[in-house]
Amino acid sequence: MTGQGLQDFLRGYQHAHPDDVYTVDRPVSLDQHITAVVWELAERGRHPLLRFPSVEGSDREVVTNLFASRLRIERMLGAQPGELHDTYQRLAADAMEMAETDDGPITDRVDVGDRVDLGSLPLLTHFETDIGPYITSGIVVAEDAETGRGNLSYHRSVVASPTSLGTSLHSRGDLWRLLQDAAAMGRRLPVAMVIGAHPLFMLAASARVAFGVDEREIAGGLLGEPLEVVHTPKHGLRVPAAAEVVLEGEIDPAADEDEGPFGEFSGYSSDRSTRNRVDVCTVMQRNGAVWVDVVGGNSHEHLNLGRVPREAEMIAKLKDRFGSVAAVHYPHSGTHFHCYIAVDQRRPGEARQALLGLLGWDPYLKTVVAVDADVDVTRDEEVLWALATHFQPDRDMIVIDGLPGSALDPSADKLGTTSRLALDATRGEGFDAQRIEISSSARSIGREIVDDRAGQRRD
Numbered sequence: 031m032t033g034q035g036l037q038d039f040l041r042g043y044q045h046a047h048p049d050d051v052y053t054v055d056r057p058v059s060l061d062q063h064i065t066a067v068v069w070e071l072a073e074r075g076r077h078p079l080l081r082f083p084s085v086e087g088s089d090r091e092v093v094t095n096l097f098a099s100r101l102r103i104e105r106m107l108g109a110q111p112g113e114l115h116d117t118y119q120r121l122a123a124d125a126m127e128m129a130e131t132d133d134g135p136i137t138d139r140v141d142v143g144d145r146v147d148l149g150s151l152p153l154l155t156h157f158e159t160d161i162g163p164y165i166t167s168g169i170v171v172a173e174d175a176e177t178g179r180g181n182l183s184y185h186r187s188v189v190a191s192p193t194s195l196g197t198s199l200h201s202r203g204d205l206w207r208l209l210q211d212a213a214a215m216g217r218r219l220p221v222a223m224v225i226g227a228h229p230l231f232m233l234a235a236s237a238r239v240a241f242g243v244d245e246r247e248i249a250g251g252l253l254g255e256p257l258e259v260v261h262t263p264k265h266g267l268r269v270p271a272a273a274e275v276v277l278e279g280e281i282d283p284a285a286d287e288d289e290g291p292f293g294e295f296s297g298y299s300s301d302r303s304t305r306n307r308v309d310v311c312t313v314m315q316r317n318g319a320v321w322v323d324v325v326g327g328n329s330h331e332h333l334n335l336g337r338v339p340r341e342a343e344m345i346a347k348l349k350d351r352f353g354s355v356a357a358v359h360y361p362h363s364g365t366h367f368h369c370y371i372a373v374d375q376r377r378p379g380e381a382r383q384a385l386l387g388l389l390g391w392d393p394y395l396k397t398v399v400a401v402d403a404d405v406d407v408t409r410d411e412e413v414l415w416a417l418a419t420h421f422q423p424d425r426d427m428i429v430i431d432g433l434p435g436s437a438l439d440p441s442a443d444k445l446g447t448t449s450r451l452a453l454d455a456t457r458g459e460g461f462d463a464q465r466i467e468i469s470s471s472a473r474s475i476g477r478e479i480v481d482d483r484a485g486q487r488r489d
């Protein structure tokens with residue numbers, strides 16, 4: 031049956047794009063070696079999918095960096111180059127009901143009771159500043175007790191005992207709301223944690239969608255076919271039939287478990303946490319399961335995974351509502367907090383209107399900058415040049431205070447309440463300066479000279 035497994039994806043991708051898969055054959059320690067390889071490659075501008083078949087203390091392969099490259103995410107979605115966001119939006123809009131099956135690879139091995147031992151999993155320590163090893167790819171599945179509608183979200187988790195995890199719900203999204211509903215009814219919240227599944231399931235899980243929209247159906251849209259699911263043994267939660275590992279358990283709204291600090295997307299080690307405990311009663315695994323890790327910190331993988339669905343939604347909304355918006359870019363340097371937009375302004379004030387829309391819609395943004403459409407928003411230095419030369423603080427800056435933002439912004443308070451800043455670095459009316467230019471004939475001679483030199487070097 032199911033071909034929706036991560037291992038099916040890996041086989042196909044390795045075959046189609048061998049140059050984009052980097053297999054580290056020598057044995058590595060689970061203690062920071064894997065993060066160190068990711069960092070070294072990134073410093074050389076490389077973001078391949080990484081496979082570690084030989085890790086000390088475990089007989090499982092570790093796979094990581096799946097989402098570190100946008101080109102790879104385009105390929106996962108079958109998008110044409112440069113059409114990542116449009117393709118994501120189109121496929122996500124085709125959400126499909128799940129297909130329930132009785133079994134699948136994930137039911138190969140099911141451990142309950144005394145056989146549950148979370149310490150036997152290959153747990154990675156990502157940073158020296160982390161309190162210990164973390165599960166970073168854990169996608170928590172929860173269902174509304176009345177409607178059965180599901181929610182998927184990522185939650186960093188530390189193994190606290192053979193049968194419990196400490197986790198954090200600091201983004202206070204839909205899982206937080208479901209937990210509060212459970213608390214109000216005096217119940218524990220049944221959850222399942224999926225560790226390793228098809229990358230398109232993982233991408234759908236990072237979408238921040240309206241309460242009641244089930245990301246498992248969005249995963250079906252991205253896959254182009256209904257997501258095949260099985261029920262977990264105790265609580266009947268629907269999880270991908272072809273997942274690698276699934277932990278089933280409950281969160282007791284009244285129970286605390288210490289966790290953190292952990293290296294977060296901000297580039298800081300953070301102990302801001304809601305300190306929840308997950309009691310695990312079942313471990314499900316497929317035969318030959320690989321261990322999927324999501325690189326922590328402000329890695330390309332962590333930031334891409336967290337924002338590609340959000341970027342896609344924001345770009346579609348902005349372009350739909352504000353005809354002047356020509357391009358939108360979330361720079362890596364700004365983690366989740368900066369966004370640049372290029373506008374083709376036909377009326378004064380259109381840039382500011384779009385900036386305010388964006389600040390209102392995207393819950394993570396703190397600083398947004400508008401530039402004219404001739405400025406390449408994908409290059410920090412061009413945007414900063416526009417800011418340097420077009421912007422006057424007394425008239426081009428709007429600050430709004432007291433908004434909910436990210437609790438992981440170390441400059442915000444512990445709940446993440448933040449102010450937000452819109453910077454209008456468009457030239458605006460009456461701007462009077464001539465941008466320097468080189469004639470096209472001189473440019474082509476310059477190109478010829480440099481190309482010749484490059485040619486000689488090759489010889």
Ligand SMILES: Cc1cc2nc3c(=O)[nH]c(=O)nc-3n(C[C@H](O)[C@H](O)[C@H](O)COP(=O)(O)O)c2cc1C
Pocket residue numbers: 166181182183184185186187198199200201202203204205206235236237238239324332335336
């Ligand atoms: C790799 C990754 C790790 C994340 N870790 C956490 C976490 O530890 N705690 C948390 O509250 N949110 C975390 N998030 C953010 C939530 O998963 C995200 O906000 C989620 O989409 C919330 O969706 P919901 O509102 O549908 O629950 C993480 C996101 C990603 C992509």
